[in-house]
Amino acid sequence: MSFLLWHYLTESVARYPERPAVACRDTVLTYAELDRLSLRIARALASAGIGRGDRVGLCLPKSERAVAAMLGVLRAGAAYVPVDPGAPARRGAFILRDCAVRALVTTTRKLKDYREEPGVLESLALILLADDQAAHADTHGVTTLGWTDLPEPGALKAATLGIETDPAYLLYTSGSTGNPKGVILSHRHARTFVDWGRTTFDVGPDDRLSNHAPHHFDLSVFDIYVALAAGACVVIVTDDVAAFPVEMARWIGRLRITVWYSVPSALVRMLLHGRLADQQCPELRTVLFAGEVFPMKYLRQVMAALPTAAFANLYGPTETNVCTWYPVPAELPADATGIPIGFACANSDVFALDDDGRLVQPGGTGELYVRGPTVLLGYWGLPDRTRAALVPNPLQPAYYEPAYRTGDIVRLGEDDLYWFAGRRDHMVKSRGYRIELGEVEQTMYQHPAVREAAVLALPDDEVGARLHAFVAPVVGVSIEARDIHSFCSSRLPRFMVPESFTVRDDLPKTSTGKIDRVALMNHLSAPPQEASP
């Protein structure tokens, strides 16, 4: 019976043991090899007493080993928590402590950073280092294995087998109160999405799927698990390739990718800086994008540059993975100024309610709700936040059924297609990443010399939004923009660090005494009076 996320692997290994499952740089693992490696990891975890009800942190660069680690954690019965290896250790440490991981898969280099963070290593039962060197470093007495120390594969106790509503992974997203929050997703959640994706885009064993998104970003769930479910190969884009647009654009054809999935800004970057139209990628048949609005002028150009591919817009917050989608017509109408987020995926339901709680009819606008197996289990350790987001379905009072409030405002077209129309709150998107402006502001307030702080997002066609910060110092104290910049860089992931910092004696206020964001926005839009460093 197949109901857990890793069952995709064991089903495909039975059918295609010698076919490639995951490729990264010069390494290719077949299904048989991936099966064996993930089982060795599962046994190492099980031997350390880790299993159902536990969480395991994964903080390592994208690689075939990272994919094997995810599967190993799942096979041990635990849930994995991917942590951005490029983010400051302080933030990673918060996440690992917040959900009390019992084991950590990382690299020798990252381990050094975490050793400095209190309360991270002490509570672990096992550290597994994904590089070959077995650590002889001080790990506070925690059992530490190098990759070559992994035990041989063997049977796992049946007790490790979970059920489909168990957590499979936690993804941390920006939180408005100053700390990231952990979205808990179940096996059933992921499988509902993966089954939809595999069927809708007809993915088979000959396909080669790109994995462009980082593993702490839910786009990677499609890449990895749709490939495994179909017996296809997932080909990992390493960070050094992703950073260089010309390399990235060449890579698609060179690696014979058939299905590409990324945020629009990754495609736009290849278009503007990677000579995308000059590349040969005849095998590319499907291009999926999600995470942000695709500016029409660039979408048209990217479609013209990749003429063999059909395009689709996928929409959904991390809390529901993808819940609606829209196949982009090959011939976009000349007067089209945007594309919709479309209609509900199979086995998901969406609806919108207006401010009075009434169901939105075609032509109307309201907040989008999602119900069905893809919605989150909750936010880790945040029952109030969970209750606020996961509400009893307002359209169906007869029995309890949760519906997720997305906070996204949508318009329902006359053709029954939904269109994204904005946010209820201060969340913005940059390069597909969710950013709560409040989290950035709260971080600046932690600086002892900051009295007032505001962060504004200027819309930008290439990356979605660019952040600009304004700060006022504590009276009698002088601060430099550079200091606040470094302060934020050592606490926030790069996509959340504002691009400019302006120091003022006071920030402008509205008549109610709040920081006047409109005045600050006008200042940003006006030609610069003084250069900020």
Next chain:
Amino acid sequence: MTLGPQLLRFIRDELATDPGAIDENAQLIDEGILDSMALMRLITFLEERAGVRVPDDEVVPDNFQTIASIEALVARLQARP
């Protein structure tokens, strides 16, 4: 100030997540300091401070491995007619 120290300061202050660990010999790509976001900001910095335009074809890993390789790239671009 020549470009090298300015570059180091810019990378430390504006790009790095762990500023203390970066010196003039840092392996910028291998150590994960230059990702796509950081690289875009670095190119803007080079274009503003060194007055060069960095063509897309020059934005390749070989030219950005270390501070010295970036300096060499800028020198080469400045020497172009």
